[in-house]
Amino acid sequence: MKLTEAKQQFISSWGAFGTHWGINRTMAQIHALLLVSADPMTQDDIMQDLTISRGNTNMNIRELINWGLVDRVIVTGERKEFFAAEKDIWKVVRQIVKERKKRELEPMLKLLDQLEEVEGDKRDKNIKSFVETVTGIKRLGKQADKTLDMMIRADENWFLGSLMKLFK
Amino acid sequence: MKLTEAKQQFISSWGAFGTHWGINRTMAQIHALLLVSADPMTQDDIMQDLTISRGNTNMNIRELINWGLVDRVIVTGERKEFFAAEKDIWKVVRQIVKERKKRELEPMLKLLDQLEEVEGDKRDKNIKSFVETVTGIKRLGKQADKTLDMMIRADENWFLGSLMKLFK
């Protein structure tokens, strides 16, 4: 397979993959493009490569920067802004985990805390069933929260090393 | 907070939560409703509780059954089919991980294997950058694949216990 074709394939699959994870196709494609390109690219480069509009490009680059997956790069002697993806894939994963934990897991845990304190007789079958489910989810959620925290703080080798020992 | 209100809240948040994870709102809401209800419910119960159409209800119940998150329950003396959610939340998580791994992670790893074998001079900056990125992703992906396999096979206590030891 030729490089150009391989890049195309990677970009298109990464885009499809992203849509399963709540990331829109274009955002994932721009990320993919920057991941496999040797040098930083301008907005116009990206537009042309992916044949998407200026607005769409701009919007999604900004979103990628928000997620901490892409950085603005200043190239001396150039007026235009350049963009580059974080290439250390382990950092990328940690970054995504960190953001999603904050945006999704933490609010859910806060809600579960409230719901656990539903009024009424705990012997009532309906209340019992509700509280048990909520407590179960909360327990697992809190555990996941802690585990992810460790993972975010951890260094790649430490993490891989520990898992290898644990799961061998 | 009253039980009815608490249930409402739970169902609506679980629905919103689900949409971040590639599960549609209704599917997540039906799942939530069944999770917190003490007894199995019929399609008509669910329709009425969530005020959604018959077709929508049917479609999403079937999808939940496909995912292994909901079971048909036979109630003796009743003509209608009843449905109940798997209440062991740890089983639910394992089930979801298993499905998504199969549908998403595994095909991606297969593709990366192919892409790694791009033609051309490995000293070329562009090829080098591409191969390095792909290799990096593959390495992490393979590791994740293994780890998830262990997790799917593992028993709750074993998993929590090991993690507790590891991450304390």
Next chain:
DNA sequence: TAAATGTTTCAAAAAGTTTTGAAAATTCAA
């Protein structure tokens, strides 16, 4: 067997999301 009850399908409508592109805003060099 026919009627009644229950389940599934699917085309069309509604709702939700993403993309476009032109105009506005900003930045920078002269």
Next chain:
DNA sequence: TTGAATTTTCAAAACTTTTTGAAACATTTA
């Protein structure tokens, strides 16, 4: 300053996904 280059915004259009509901299908009961 001015104006050319660049970036950002946002309303409308295109596209995608979800939902509806009526009709078809299936199963049970009498």
